[in-house]
Amino acid sequence: MKKVAALACLAMFASACGGGTAQAPSARPVAGGTFTYAIPADPGLLDPATAVMSVTNTVLGFAYDTLVSADRDGRTVPGLAEKWEVKPDSVTFTMRKDVTCSDGSKLTAADVAQNVNHIADPASKSPIYGVLLPPGMKATSDDAAGTVTLSTDKPFAFILQSARDLYIVCGKAVKDRSLIARATSGSGPYVLSESMPSDHYTFTRRKDYTWAPGGAKTEGMPDKLVLKIVPNEQTSANLLISGGLNAAVFYGADRTRLEATPGLLKKSPMxxxxxxxxxxxxxxxxxxxxxxxxxxxxxxxxxxxxxxxxxxxxxxxxxxxxxxxxxxxxxxxxxxxxxxxxxxxxxxxxxxxxxxxxxxxxxxxxxxxxxxxxxxxxxxxxxxxxxxxxxxxxxxxxxxxxxxxxxxxxxxxxxxxxxxxxxxxxxxxxxxxxxxxxxxxxxxxxxxxxxxxxxxxxxxxxxxxxxxxxxxxxxxxxxxxxxxxxxxxxxxxxxxVLVAGKGATFDLVATVLIPTSIRLTEGG
The missing domain is CATH 3.10.105.10 (Dipeptide-binding Protein; Domain 3)
Structure with missing residues (x-):
């Protein structure tokens, strides 16, 4: 069954919210530059409606936003929506008016509704339907009022919180999902500028991005992000120590070696x-x-x-x-x-x-x-x-x-x-x-x-x-x-796991880097 496939992927690859303790370097942040991060596998198709593996969602997180987000304590904070009204079987979001897509088009309430209804459409065969998107959910919008309403056929306890997990596609890809098989079309802080499957993915910063979740600051973010595919953790560890990477996640034996290495940023999230x-x-x-x-x-x-x-x-x-x-x-x-x-x-x-x-x-x-x-x-x-x-x-x-x-x-x-x-x-x-x-x-x-x-x-x-x-x-x-x-x-x-960094600082949502928190540091 499709849902079991989703659970298997979520269970073995996905992560939810949570931070971790850190030992931070004392070097000062440096604006701009290129941040290089190791991911363990190719993310595959980049359509958020098909994404169940954490490596895919890690990549998507740099280019897409969600309606709301969560802070370190799990409280819901604004994202693309500036406010919301919750009822037992619905939640109505009032959208920000200044959000644009990476292609320059304005993000509309209708775009958001179409994202939800696409996932819920049986023809889309989306594996996140019934898992990240509650069963029976549908969306309606009012572009004049700038609102979108998500509703279910009966009361649903976490109707607001479920919106934290839904990346919103915008621009031409709303109607033609084939455009984002190996590209991105979102309102996030970065846009995919180079795709080299099984080798690397390069993202370029959007200088017009000012609507970060919870009002996070965006000044000083790296101009480019390179997500380098490194399947071997020992290779990642060596590259990190030598300065060939700014960050990577470690599950296995190399974790112990890096925990004993001075001068690294170290976080241990769930x-x-x-x-x-x-x-x-x-x-x-x-x-x-x-x-x-x-x-x-x-x-x-x-x-x-x-x-x-x-x-x-x-x-x-x-x-x-x-x-x-x-x-x-x-x-x-x-x-x-x-x-x-x-x-x-x-x-x-x-x-x-x-x-x-x-x-x-x-x-x-x-x-x-x-x-x-x-x-x-x-x-x-x-x-x-x-x-x-x-x-x-x-x-x-x-x-x-x-x-x-x-x-x-x-x-x-x-x-x-x-x-x-x-x-x-x-x-x-x-x-x-x-x-x-x-x-x-x-x-x-x-x-x-x-x-x-x-x-x-x-x-x-x-x-x-x-x-x-x-x-x-x-x-x-x-x-x-x-x-x-x-x-x-x-x-x-x-x-x-151990998330280690060198020449950079950053915060996490579980093992996933928060894009707006990344800063290169002196000597990085």
């Missing part, structure tokens, strides 16, 4: 959650909540977190990325503690008896678990899979590890359904973005790939969706905890 799901299809041993609880008790989740994150993670406190619209720890006290003896007793009580070779058997069926994970997400995820297999073997389960490429994860999750447990990181900014994956029709008919059927979760989110913003937060938090109470999925760690 970059996705690490957890695993149990498949609850009719023929699965993990359909039984007693089995899920026992298998969870067999794992020392603190040790597993350290292994999966290579020692750089934080204790898991929820499913949504920081800064969360609903503050609170939904994990503590809702996940069974490590207790190998209780795990054995639980499996025995559930009818799984030890067989002659040590593997438990019930009704003639062996306790065999197929564990699915991405083989391209680093040594920590691989080591975590092996740790889980050993722990479950010690309590009588047979575990078959199945590492697949990121590009095959969606097919394995949904089409073949050949798994019992899946390690699947999540990166979403709103709890509502998870509803279709954690409830509703099961795969392959729906996006509920793990066949979850948690009545308490469903009941709570049905109530939460009707309450705007913070009013429903208590219900959203309780809904997450209900998933953990039932061992539907098990949160393990909140991953972090």
């Amino acid at each position: 970059a996705g959650n690490g957890q695993f799901f149990y498949h609850q299809g009719e023929d699965r041993p993990t359909k039984d909540p007693a089995v899920r609880k026992a298998l969870t008790q067999a794992l020392n989740l603190k040790e597993l977190a350290g292994i999966a994150s290579s020692g750089t993670g934080r204790p898991a406190t929820g499913l949504v990325m920081e800064p969360r619209p609903c503050k609170g720890d939904t994990v503590t006290g809702h996940v069974p503690a490590f207790d190998a003896a209780a795990a054995v007793a639980g499996l025995e009580a559930a009818g799984w008896k030890a067989g002659p070779d040590g593997v438990r058997v019930k009704d003639g069926k062996r306790l065999t678990l197929r564990y699915l994970y991405s083989s391209t997400r680093g040594a920590g995820v691989q080591a975590a899979a092996e740790y889980v297999a050993a722990a479950w073997k010690s309590v009588g389960a047979e575990v078959k590890l199945n590492g697949v490429l990121d590009t095959k994860m969606s097919e394995s999750l949904n089409a073949t359904q050949d798994w019992d447990v899946v390690w699947l990181p999540i990166g979403v900014s709103l709890p509502s973005q998870l509803e279709g994956f954690l409830s509703g029709p099961a795969a392959p008919k729906g996006a509920n790939f793990a066949h979850l059927d948690n009545a308490r979760y469903t009941e709570l989110i049905a109530q939460a969706k009707l309450k705007p913003g913070e009013e429903g937060c208590k219900l959203w938090l309780e809904a997450e905890s209900a998933l953990f109470d039932n061992s539907d999925l098990v949160p393990v760690t909140e991953n972090t």
Whole structure:
């Protein structure tokens, strides 16, 4: 299903809002110049309506704006819209009057409405529909009044916040999306001026850009940005140290080396959650909540977190990325503690008896678990899979590890359904973005790939969706905890990465650079 493909990409590549602590160089900013940033892969098609990978959205973020944005505390601040009026089933934005597209045309309310309706149109086959854009949303506009209204057919809790994620296309590309396959047509601070797929992308600063989100200052920004494709982190680290790059993101072994290197700007933002799901299809041993609880008790989740994150993670406190619209720890006290003896007793009580070779058997069926994970997400995820297999073997389960490429994860999750447990990181900014994956029709008919059927979760989110913003937060938090109470999925760690810079300063939204914050520094 298309939505499962979107989740797989969002889970493994996307990031939501959040900053990070920094060790900043003392050199003074220098206006203009060229800032060079490493990205790990080619971004592919540059149409925002098709963008689900973070590398694509990183590139798009330099050329496109959103209606509203979020500050460091998660509060909504003006973007293309200067003000808004929220109702339970709609939000009306009043647009700024001074915004122009990179081709010189004026951004209109009709342009914004067309962006939303294009994504919602089934013919567009947009993978962000129902994920970043709420299901059933439509848009109307009034150019004379300078307003655009986004509405849903029933109340939607985060109807305002969902607008933070929608990049707005303008100019001729509003009607002809083929124009932005390898180009940009937005109102953002930069415009793509050179596209060399699999090598680099060069952006040129728009000197007329004065409508930065939240009123951010634009004086002194680099005149050019070069996004250089560097798939190998060791190469990126060497280039950064030697001055061939101004910034890059590091997940693996080179992170330690750079953290010990003096004179670098260093930030460690949250970059996705690490957890695993149990498949609850009719023929699965993990359909039984007693089995899920026992298998969870067999794992020392603190040790597993350290292994999966290579020692750089934080204790898991929820499913949504920081800064969360609903503050609170939904994990503590809702996940069974490590207790190998209780795990054995639980499996025995559930009818799984030890067989002659040590593997438990019930009704003639062996306790065999197929564990699915991405083989391209680093040594920590691989080591975590092996740790889980050993722990479950010690309590009588047979575990078959199945590492697949990121590009095959969606097919394995949904089409073949050949798994019992899946390690699947999540990166979403709103709890509502998870509803279709954690409830509703099961795969392959729906996006509920793990066949979850948690009545308490469903009941709570049905109530939460009707309450705007913070009013429903208590219900959203309780809904997450209900998933953990039932061992539907098990949160393990909140991953972090190192974003390092040299000869420049910048701020972040998760691992994504905020364009208006970039400044070159003396000696850069």
